[in-house]
Amino acid sequence: MARYFIRRALSLIPTLFVIVTLSFFLIRLAPGGPFAREKDVPEFILQNLLKRYHMDEPLGKQYLRYLGDILRWDLGPSFRYRDLSVNEIIDKGLPVSMTLGVTSLVLAVVSGIAVGIISALKQNKWPDYVAVSIAVIGISVPLFVMGPILQLFVGMRWKILPMGQWISVHGIKAIILPALTLSFPYFAYIARLSRASILEVLRSDYIRTARAKGLKESMVVWKHVLKGALLPVVTYLGPAFSGIVVGSVVVETTFLIPGIGRPFVQSALNRDYTLIMGEVIVYSVILIFANLVVDLIYGLLDPRISYK
């Protein structure tokens, strides 16, 4: 198990290398550059700017220099936010984004599974219909509609919760609306997923055996159904987490949250090469580790899988 973890962690290096290389050259293929929006910059200032960011060097040399820099975890200065380095932007925003992301994921998983169980056990009765309807709404309404609706009603009309901004301004309740928004589609999907897989397990031969042994229905569900039924949900956690990371870009923008999502969007629009690269690396590491954790949980739940 430990060896498996180390091997998977080491495989992070070639994966990251490929990601860094591809993104490095791909973003330079896009038209425009970091200084394209500066108006009437005199030629010599532009030259100085290019020189300062080593953009006058041949592309190959820039690439090697960048590789050397990130080995020292120096992601370089931001092109747009002149006073800040990329490291500083990420150091400041990442905890905020992680708090939002993890809260949303936990919310989605816990409530999704709970609703899935109720829905499966009350199949084709009213709690099931309610749950299924909510799930359909969750899956079909996009984040950028959901967010503003919550802001409008809960924040503006009823003034129950703050409309935007973060814990530093409003305290812990600032997290509720953005986390609800961000988790909703994943909650809906997990609810549907766990409902379907619980129903499937309930029909399986080993549940018939458990009932034939005279176990109470509640014992059958807790002891025999859940472990197997939750495996598909665990499998989905990887994609769900990456979805939440992507979704956080939208939600952070909607709710004016100082995470790393908003700078990411801005950096792409501004051709802020170093910031884009930095964000790509951070997101990649997070996602790769998230998937690793999912695999490990899977191995713990399913005795048939052994990691060597």
Next chain:
Amino acid sequence: MSEHDTLLDVHGLKMHFPIGKSLLAKNRGFIYAVDGVDFSIKRGETLGLVGESGCGKSTTVRAVAQLYKPTAGEVILKGKDLTKMAPHDLLAARKNMQMVFQDPYASLNPRMTAGDIIAEPMRIFQKRGLLDISNDERNDRVEHLMEKVGLSRFFKNRYPHEFSGGQRQRIGIARALALNPELMLCDEPVSALDVSIQSQILNLFKDLQQEFGLTYLFIAHDLAVIQYISDRVAVMYLGVIVEISGSKDLYKNPLHPYTQALLSAAPIPDPKIEAQRQRIILTGDVPSPDKQRPGCYFYDRCQKRMDVCKTCRPQLKTTEEGHQVACFLYHKPE
């Protein structure tokens, strides 16, 4: 059954599947599913292949059909070695060799009508220029085949789910017959069927053999079925053939200790006989085929094992009784 020349000749057939091999991981060994099998089938004959799950009987048939590329060995159909053929020649050779599968529910495409399923082999060969037949002729042949296998041609436009298990197996047989093959490879074609339907399908196989002079390589795990349908029976254990004998002789005079155990384990539908039978109950399970052994593959479970069996692997040899048997009880090791 007039001409008794050899239609299929299989020599030293081996099928080893690598375990856990991928782009990054090293090969962690092999499953020796088929490990050196020799047999031949005469034209018009039925060779039954019998054995327990994991003995390699299905793999043998698939390797003969070239659905798997055999690790080693020759599969000579009508004098030509299929393992060395170019893809186009192999396709042409398939015309002479068609398969019927076990599960009549899973082996028919649920979105195709019965007529389309039966016509498909002909359509493929038409497209490749290997079959000269007009579309009208093809349709006539589909209807003809359906009547031959005992299905009304009015069922042509029905989908598989509208048929019962036995009827689906009839569709599978008609599909295999479509190209007029000489050799039919039948992989447990009656195992999924109920008793009353099984006998119908077995009779159908016999009737078709007589009418079209077909040759069968027929797999089943039910010994009574195998004995009924076959002229000769080959018994497989752990990737090798341990005994080949005439089917009438098999029950009366089994030679290999495994054959004896297998036959004595088979229940007989007669309480009087069952009450008197002495069973040879084998201990343990069939070992996993993940290693090659120097000696006899049946050594671990054999009740008549000798020291030599552990170190020396017996080869199939013809005995006085006319069986081929791989066992040192009947011939001395060299």
Next chain:
Amino acid sequence: MTDEVILQVRDLKTYFTVDEGVVKAVDGVSFDLHKGETLGIVGESGSGKSVTNLSIINMIPNPPGKIVGGQVLFSGKDLLKIPASELRHIRGNKISMIFQDPMTSLNPFLKISTQMIETIVLHQGLDKKAAKEKAIEMLKLAGIPAPEKRIDQYPHQFSGGMRQRVMIAMGLSCNPEILIADEPTSALDVTIQAQILELMQELTKRLGTAVILITHSLGVVAGMCDTLCVMYAGRIVERGKTDDIFEDPKHPYTQGLIRSVPRLDKENADRLYSIPGQPPNVIDLPDCCPFYPRCEKAKDICKKKYPPVTGFENGRAVSCWLYAEETK
């Protein structure tokens, strides 16, 4: 086997409602089970043999299924009427079941110990430690080598035959009066089948357990069962002593079934006998003999009315118009 009747099934009816109509999966089944007896129920797929036995312990999934009539009398009580809690005390304790596919019938996510102990703790009131000892003892009886070690393994670490041994050990762990075995060896190879059948026979004889053995294999019932029920389309068409039925099958379906199995021990005819036609579509069956379209001896009355039961000597009973009086 004694004369003491421990289970009486009376006119049991279990129907399933599907989109196409009503499937009368079990339609008026009656039989008695004696103490220590091994009773075979044979029939082809869809004949209702499995549904009969799930109905006995009231485990029909509802919807779509429903037990619409009949009685299952066990120790003076009708199992179809008693409250769920009382029934749970009988399931796995007094009446236990083993199923066809040992590969899927054990929970793949739980250790063998967990699955065995929970039954013993539930029904025998032992503590966990004593229950584990009991479980190990049962595994040993069932012929599992090194049971102290194997008990802490997961099902996937056992072969098919070994899993069926575990199921048998689990089924017999509370010393039930009745063991219902639903095609216990159909998924197993013939040499393993012989092992398992021998084990079942030996253990149930030793413990005095009565067995209901459901199977499609005439060979298996011939070797195992004292008495036999032959089912067709949801009804028992013939029942009696196994020897008598094989010696002199009376119902045309039983006759056809026995004749259509190829025999290993005899020269077979060049063509096997086969029952013509397809198994009946059990949806919305009319009240006639469902076998008449395939029957060589069908008469006019067979198309109109289901035949009554005709009794013969030695407990034999046949439902066929060949033996019944036609009354207007």
